[in-house]
Amino acid sequence: DTAVSQTPKYLVTQMGNDKSIKCEQNLGHDTMYWYKQDSKKFLKIMFSYNNKELIINETVPNRFSPKSPDKAHLNLHINSLELGDSAVYFCASSQTLLGTQYFGPGTRLLVL
């Protein structure tokens, strides 16, 4: 019954490693997003896909690469992890570009 799911929920890794976070929505929505919540709880958009097409890339380092294999999935791959990448990453989806966004449970990433 989970509408927007993310795996894993927690991720602890070493600097320099590569990791992926997966997101799936079963709401039939056309648009998916990745947001980053930093240590001060500030939330900021990273990427947005509409019908598998990238429409927002918000000045995120090239080490971050989103991939949308289909409308129900939006994965986030991070290369060469840095300490500053430690944060909570949220996936969200909406029916349309201006629809209400529903969030996944978040993935807490800790880079040591």
Add this chain to the structure above:
Amino acid sequence: AQTVTQSQPEMSVQEAETVTLSCTYDTSESDYYLFWYKQPPSRQMILVIRQEAYKQQNATENRFSVNFQKAAKSFSLKISDSQLGDAAMYFCASSSGGTSYGKLTFGQGTILTVHP
């Protein structure tokens, strides 16, 4: 560009009382939407209420209501009959079309404590 400002880092309320959380925003778009999201300690982001800018009537959802002042670019959230489960961080957010492509721009958040 959109900006959202929450000037109250923390607020507290007694159980069963009413509390109002403040939010101001700025946007150059004529068609935009405003939201309040709640983030309890579980960190799940939960939609509380949504307001379409073209609607003059203030949105309400049970104990939650907004005071949308379009000219003043103000969007406050009123929680009536506060419950212990309302304790959370509350985020005000806006979205619009145009070059924003529907992305949510969030305020800094307000931590709400509910005292029994």
